[in-house]
Amino acid sequence: MKRLVYVITGAAGSGKTSVQRYLIQKYHMSKVITHTTRAPRQNEQDGVDYYFENPATFAQNHYLEQVQYSNNQYGSSYEGIERAWQGSSDAVIVLDTKGAITYANQLGDQAVIIYMQVAALNELADRMEKRGDSPELIKQRLVSPENQRDLQLPQELVGKAHVINNVDWETTKMRVDQVVAETREIKD
Ligand SMILES: Nc1nc2c(ncn2[C@@H]2O[C@H](COP(=O)(O)OP(=O)(O)O)[C@@H](O)[C@H]2O)c(=O)[nH]1
């Protein structure tokens, strides 16, 4: 059976993690846990949300791709992807747009790219606040050049990414269901 990886990308607060959670709950996809040097947030667990690393341990993994985002390092390891595919032939990963472009280029149609869009900037900040992020963190995130970049669908993903305008959550779930149905049809 063909192994797929659903890549969820977009700006901070756009709903990437919510879609990932939905795909895991409804379709029993396996989560690809990525590595980061940023500090865990309240309620985040090592080996569940991320593998939390320091610069020295971060350097020991073998990465399909890695990026610098808001002054921290993030990377998805071959080990992490293999581990996810052992759990299910459909894996799901959350990446910035730079990582999503690498996945599209390296994995071709094995990577199903979903770009999450939210029209209103203030809505993103409100959602991050409701999620419990501190005002400093929200400010830092919103001004980071990487997040500014990820507010737009990159040219390299035009025609490759499924774009979901995440305003109403029920509509978003239906759009995600459509993408899964379409991609599974091609796969089978
Ligand atoms: N390219 C790449 N991006 C990652 C990886 N892991 C996480 N990210 C992205 O890094 C960005 C920052 O993630 P995070 O610190 O959890 O912040 P949040 O998305 O604002 O909650 C997000 O766009 C994530 O999708 C990775 O392994 N590779």
Ligand SMILES: Nc1ncnc2c1ncn2[C@@H]1O[C@H](COP(=O)(O)OP(=O)(O)O)[C@@H](O)[C@H]1O
């Ligand atoms: N359509 C939506 N309407 C309202 N709130 C939403 C919607 N989608 C996601 N959220 C909420 O917004 C916050 C940020 O979503 P999250 O999935 O954590 O974003 P990301 O992973 O892209 O940073 C979360 O608290 C989530 O529950």
